[in-house]
Amino acid sequence: MSAVASRSVAAALRSVTAADRVRDERAALETFAVDAIVPRWVARPVSVDELAAVMTVAAEERLIVAPRGSGSALDLGAPPARLDLVVDLSGLDAIVEHNADDLTVTVQAGRSLHALNRYLLAHRQFLPLDPPGEAHTVGGTAAAGLSGPLRFRYGTMRDLLLGVRFVQADGVVTWGGSKVVKSVTGYDVPKLMVGALGTLGVLGELTLRLHSLPEAERTWLVAVPSAAAAQALVASILDSTLQPNRIELNDHTLGAADAPLAVLVSFGSVMEAVVEQGERLARLARDAGGEARAVSGEWTTASDRVAGDRRTTLRVGSLPARLRSTFETLRRALGRIAGARSTLGAHTGLGLWRVTIDGATPEAIATAVAWLRDAVAEHGGYVVVTGGPVAVRRRVDPWGPIAPDALALMRAIKTTFDPDARLNPGRFVSGL
Amino acid sequence: MATLTADRKRALRTELEGMLGRGAVLSDPDELLVYESDGLTLFRALADFVVFPQSAEHVSAVVKLAHREGLPFVARGAGTGLSGGCLPAEGGIVLSLMRMNRVLEVDYDNQLAVVEPGLVNLHLSWKVGPKGYYYAPDPSSQQACTIGGNIANNSGGPHTLKYGVTTNHVLGLEVVMPDGEIVWLGGKTRESQGYDLIGVFVGSEGTFGIATKIVVRILKKPQAVKTVLAVFDEVDQASAAVSEIIARGLVPAAVEMIDQLTIGAVEDAFGCGYPRDAAAALLVELDGLAIGIETQAERIVAACRDSGAREVRTAKDEAERQLLWKGRKSAFGAYGRVSPAYMVMDGVIPRTRLPYVLRRVNEIVDAHGLRVGNVFHAGDGNLHPNILYDPRKPGEEARVVAAGAEIMKVCAEVGGSISGEHGIGLEKADFMPFIFSAADLALMQRLKHAFNPQGLCNPGKVFPTRKSCGEAGAVAYRPHAIEEQGLAQRF
Ligand SMILES: Cc1cc2nc3c(=O)[nH]c(=O)nc-3n(C[C@H](O)[C@H](O)[C@H](O)COP(=O)(O)OP(=O)(O)OC[C@H]3O[C@@H](n4cnc5c(N)ncnc54)[C@H](O)[C@@H]3O)c2cc1C
Numbered sequence: 001m002s003a004v005a006s007r008s009v010a011a012a013l014r015s016v017t018a019a020d021r022v023r024d025e026r027a028a029l030e031t032f033a034v035d036a037i038v039p040r041w042v043a044r045p046v047s048v049d050e051l052a053a054v055m056t057v058a059a060e061e062r063l064i065v066a067p068r069g070s071g072s073a074l075d076l077g078a079p080p081a082r083l084d085l086v087v088d089l090s091g092l093d094a095i096v097e098h099n100a101d102d103l104t105v106t107v108q109a110g111r112s113l114h115a116l117n118r119y120l121l122a123h124r125q126f127l128p129l130d131p132p133g134e135a136h137t138v139g140g141t142a143a144a145g146l147s148g149p150l151r152f153r154y155g156t157m158r159d160l161l162l163g164v165r166f167v168q169a170d171g172v173v174t175w176g177g178s179k180v181v182k183s184v185t186g187y188d189v190p191k192l193m194v195g196a197l198g199t200l201g202v203l204g205e206l207t208l209r210l211h212s213l214p215e216a217e218r219t220w221l222v223a224v225p226s227a228a229a230a231q232a233l234v235a236s237i238l239d240s241t242l243q244p245n246r247i248e249l250n251d252h253t254l255g256a257a258d259a260p261l262a263v264l265v266s267f268g269s270v271m272e273a274v275v276e277q278g279e280r281l282a283r284l285a286r287d288a289g290g291e292a293r294a295v296s297g298e299w300t301t302a303s304d305r306v307a308g309d310r311r312t313t314l315r316v317g318s319l320p321a322r323l324r325s326t327f328e329t330l331r332r333a334l335g336r337i338a339g340a341r342s343t344l345g346a347h348t349g350l351g352l353w354r355v356t357i358d359g360a361t362p363e364a365i366a367t368a369v370a371w372l373r374d375a376v377a378e379h380g381g382y383v384v385v386t387g388g389p390v391a392v393r394r395r396v397d398p399w400g401p402i403a404p405d406a407l408a409l410m411r412a413i414k415t416t417f418d419p420d421a422r423l424n425p426g427r428f429v430s431g432l
Numbered sequence: 433m434a435t436l437t438a439d440r441k442r443a444l445r446t447e448l449e450g451m452l453g454r455g456a457v458l459s460d461p462d463e464l465l466v467y468e469s470d471g472l473t474l475f476r477a478l479a480d481f482v483v484f485p486q487s488a489e490h491v492s493a494v495v496k497l498a499h500r501e502g503l504p505f506v507a508r509g510a511g512t513g514l515s516g517g518c519l520p521a522e523g524g525i526v527l528s529l530m531r532m533n534r535v536l537e538v539d540y541d542n543q544l545a546v547v548e549p550g551l552v553n554l555h556l557s558w559k560v561g562p563k564g565y566y567y568a569p570d571p572s573s574q575q576a577c578t579i580g581g582n583i584a585n586n587s588g589g590p591h592t593l594k595y596g597v598t599t600n601h602v603l604g605l606e607v608v609m610p611d612g613e614i615v616w617l618g619g620k621t622r623e624s625q626g627y628d629l630i631g632v633f634v635g636s637e638g639t640f641g642i643a644t645k646i647v648v649r650i651l652k653k654p655q656a657v658k659t660v661l662a663v664f665d666e667v668d669q670a671s672a673a674v675s676e677i678i679a680r681g682l683v684p685a686a687v688e689m690i691d692q693l694t695i696g697a698v699e700d701a702f703g704c705g706y707p708r709d710a711a712a713a714l715l716v717e718l719d720g721l722a723i724g725i726e727t728q729a730e731r732i733v734a735a736c737r738d739s740g741a742r743e744v745r746t747a748k749d750e751a752e753r754q755l756l757w758k759g760r761k762s763a764f765g766a767y768g769r770v771s772p773a774y775m776v777m778d779g780v781i782p783r784t785r786l787p788y789v790l791r792r793v794n795e796i797v798d799a800h801g802l803r804v805g806n807v808f809h810a811g812d813g814n815l816h817p818n819i820l821y822d823p824r825k826p827g828e829e830a831r832v833v834a835a836g837a838e839i840m841k842v843c844a845e846v847g848g849s850i851s852g853e854h855g856i857g858l859e860k861a862d863f864m865p866f867i868f869s870a871a872d873l874a875l876m877q878r879l880k881h882a883f884n885p886q887g888l889c890n891p892g893k894v895f896p897t898r899k900s901c902g903e904a905g906a907v908a909y910r911p912h913a914i915e916e917q918g919l920a921q922r923f
Contacts, residue, residue: 101679102782102813124681145623158631159600172871180780182597182812183849184586184635185856185867186894187876191599191631200627212681235541239564241655243720273724317621321541350622351542380619399625405615410626412882417875429626 006040009061013043013085016053021046021091032086034066035079035390039086046091048108048165048173048204055202056171058085064422065169067198069110069140072133072307075387076144077197077427078398087202089139095119096205103210104162104179109139109203125210128154132304139203145195149246149299152349153268154211157194163207164190166200169418179207192413199428200417214268217245219297220281222263224290230261231323233288234348237265238320240284242277247349249323251301261327263290263348266297303345303354305387312365312388316353316372318381323348326376330355333372337364354386366395373400399429435523436480444501448483451493456531458482467526470513471573474775474833475858479520482508484531488606488614488644491527495642496612498525498888506890507642509550509581512573514776515857517585517637521891527642529580535559536645544603544620545650549580549643556648565650568595571853572761583643586635588853590686590760593811594719595651597853599634604647607633607640610889620647632879637855638890640883656722657685658729659753662714662736663707663743667691670712671786673739674810677716678783682731686717687811688760694805694818695759697766704759705752707743714741714810715760763807764818771803771820775832779843780852783813789842793817796838800831814852815843841866862896 006024013022021044023029032042041063045051058065063084068074070090089110096106100123107116113136117126129141130148140146142164147156154160163177176189193200224230230249237247250262267277278294285292305313318326323346330353334342340360346353357365365388373383385398402410407430414421414432426432436444441459448457458464459481468476480503485491498505504524511518520526529550537546540563547556553574557566570589571577577587583605588597595601604618617629624630633640664670674687690698690713695706706713716732718725733744747753767774781789790806797804797819808816819835821828840850844866851860864873877895881887 099782099784101675101784103678104782155596155600158628159596168871168875174875175868175872176875178780178849178867179847180782180813180849180852182588182592182780182809182814182852184637184853185849185851185860186864186872187879188586188599188632188635189876189879191628192879194628194631195623196627212683238543239540239652241652241721269721270724270727272727273721276723277721317623319542319620321539352622380621382621382625384625402626403616405609405613406617406626406629409609409615409629409883412885413627413879416878416882432626 009057009063010041012057012061013041013054016057017043017045017050032068032088034074034083034086037080037083039066039083041084042086042088044088044091048092048167051087051092051202051204052167052171052173054087055167055169058422059170062420062422064425065202066424067143067202069137069143070112070135072135073140073144073146073387075393076398077424078431079390079393080424081426089137089202092204100125103212104181104207105210106179106205106207107138108205110137112137113141120210124213126213127160127208128211129157129160130299132300133306135307138206142194142203142206143196143198149248149347152247152347153243153245158191160209161190161194161206162209164193164203165205166193167202167204169201169420169423173204174201177207181209197424197428199414199424199432201423214245216271216274217266217268217297218274218278219264219266219295220278220292221250221295222265222281222285222288222290222292223260224263224288225260227261227324227327229289230263230348231321233263233284233290234320234323236284236287237281238349240280242280243267243269244349246299247347248299249346249348251303251343251345264295301345303343303356309387310389312357312392313386314355314357314369315384315386316355316376316381318351318353318376319379320349320351322351322379326351326353326381329372329375333368333375336371337368340364362389362391362395365392369396397430402429441480444497445481447497448481448494451497452483452485452490456484456486467508467511467520467528470511470516470518472514472516472859475516475519477519477522479526480523482526482528484528486531488608491608491642491644492612492614494525494527495608495610499611499886502888504888504891507549507580507584507638509578510552510576512577513581513585513857514778514854515851515859517855517857517893518581519858529578532644533578538650539620540565542620543650544647546645546647547579549583549646550578553577553579553582556650560650564653566653567601567648568592568651569598569601579646579648580643583634583646584636584638585853585855588809588812588814590688590717590809593687593809594683594685599631601649602630602634602646603649605630605633605643606645608642608644610641610884610886614644618647636883637857637893639880639893641889654719656719656725657753658718658725659747659756660716660718660729660732660736661745661747661756662716662741663710664712664714664741665710666740667712667790668787669740670714671790673714673736673741674786675784676735676739677732678811680731680735682728682735684716684732684811685719686715687809688715689713689806689808689810690715690760690763691806693770693803694763694766694807697770697805698759698763700769701766702758702762704755706759715756760807763805767805767818767820772822772824774805774818774820775836777815777817777819777836777839778851778854779815779840779848781813781815781843781846781848783811785846785848786810786813789815789846792842793839796842797835800835802828802831802835809852812852813848837863856894858893861894864894864896
């Protein structure tokens, strides 16, 4: 594109937003780089209509677009090959409608989860999504499919997102889902947008189901001597009538072979029910050879990915009853990486693990990931590289292989939503 | 649709029998009649064939044949659907999945089960019950409806208020795609990579393919259950109590409302102890830990009293609890005492708008010179107005349909939805524009095309393109067989 054409794109973007909400100076653009690829323009719409207008310009100019919330999860996915326009959604941060007595909220995509939950606190309500980190926007949390320990009780964005207003690749504003807590009216388009990494449309507004905050909440830590004991404990909790909010396997530094493991369990309810569940947990802990002690609920751990993290982080999917064998497999895989410092933790009630790797070469990490993928695939498990240096994500497909028949369907869906492949192209599974 | 010549039909029958075995193919019009409609008898259509596959390979072979012949096809579970979802296009093949009804695997350690689509919903809970587990989504038709049908309609039930609808309980699906290919979506682990194909398949009303294996979560049964009946002199008070319960952050497992007309019918029929002079009653159920449940029950009682309940009582034992639920659940059968027929509506509204919308429902039905009974999942805002009428009176059914459309408009106007659990099917296809713009609908059409490019898989449903699909019958409602046997009721 010539300089003149480039200026005209900027002018077109400014004409549909405002002069100061379109950036095209090098210094500003660099702060919006995705995996060191610097965009040519950044536009910051402040309404869904403006977002649509920006996307219309992008369609006319055939620009490659990357939506951006807070930028905290931009290293999820394969590095982009090319990038023209970053759509900065931080200006779309309003609470559109809070239907407090109905426990629903409609919020613009750029609102941060924390800001939303701060606002909801006054109503003793919350959106029970707790991915580690302060910055995540609601839209980014949906697009990146982020979650945290609370998913054990409340599910993920997929279970909480009722409706979504998004802008298609061609600039058309589209609504999917509903604003009420139950609906089978048309296809469940909101589910499709969760975890799609912005490759199907740019999220503008999300309507969400809220929960009321539990009156009381307490956390217990059970140190157990081995992975086998941890597995026995978790199994006994799952098979009981206890109703935990979270069941986590806390950080474990892999160096020390026989270091004890810590299982963290929290309960949220009326106080008497919390206390009684703590007592029952203590008995289960003793049966598993451990001891429960009350701790302050601190859920951000060293194996969580944080903004600007330079480590490689993995998410490993397995089954809760495979705790011990998954632990051993991870230990073996990570032990193979020369010079690596690794930690791991898990949403262990659901069989979802997270791993961090530091201080190893990209080649070694790529080899270990490939080995691990083979090892867990046998039982339907998977490994996703959730972040890390570009060099790692160039060597290994962050998402791993997708079965060809399911992939064919995904391709058909992608073509339906984004026929010219301009929304985050190449970053999602199998190069979608 | 080109009709098949008699010769062609004979040849296809032979071919289908070759695939599935004799006794697995129907083509005689008398036998086909049984499959001409579902629980909503307003629409009827005859297939060319009804077949009974016993495996995914069978389903795949039939679908490939249909694909080759350009014949429309549709999956059918128990046929309890209430929106005409499993009706054939005039002609084509109905695949009845009732012979694929096995529980293939139960993995208690990982709290999941793998089942075939024709498994009756309740049978899964029976199967895992002895170990203290159950399958949470509990449509009132659960003694008959299949998990495959539940997947298609994303079915709910009284207890989905707390536990979520079908989609929240499905981990994986094996699907025969509309071209006959067998595909796995998801599996046993949480999350799979790429687009959430399961999420979009559930609730697609049989238009994206045929589920042949289903991986669902099973839950541990709660330790304790407590049931409260609150009685009100005004419907508005009962509506306000629902709002109040939700707004106070209480999390009951179920909140069901029953109005005066329905109470009268139920008491005439069964005598469950609901006060006839009440304008409305709420049946509220709490479940979970034994400890703390009293505290929560007291708060429910307080919310009801503060909203003007004249009487609130807690079921003192399991027998009384069962009796109260019997009243709720047998409401349908009881309508037979007060009206020759009725049609059930299904819409969802924000729970805070219940007082307004229930008033409007009554006004609308009144204006059409009809009567309505309300019994519904109030906690979710999921209305089921049941419009009573006499199909023998000329023009009455048309008035019911007109009133139904107006009620759906009201649901849409207050920001609600035109189906909470019965689906759009044929019944509401023309109402979709109440909710969606042309662009929204066009996108969903394209999405359907991605799964079902030939359009042969369950054509004519969901989208308002229908001219006339099936003839409108004389009676919108006939009791479903399971209702006649007293096994279920219609909401
Ligand atoms: C008395 C009564 C009470 C009811 N109560 C409730 C209730 O409380 N909550 C509720 O949600 N619904 C309720 N319903 C509606 C109905 O029972 C549900 O929609 C149920 O899920 C339908 O299941 P089915 O097996 O009868 O499916 P069918 O009616 O046979 O089919 C329904 C749809 O599912 C599709 N389908 C069936 N099997 C498959 C498959 N394997 N793969 C893909 N598509 C498939 C069909 O093509 C069709 O579109 C009630 C119905 C009756 C008659």
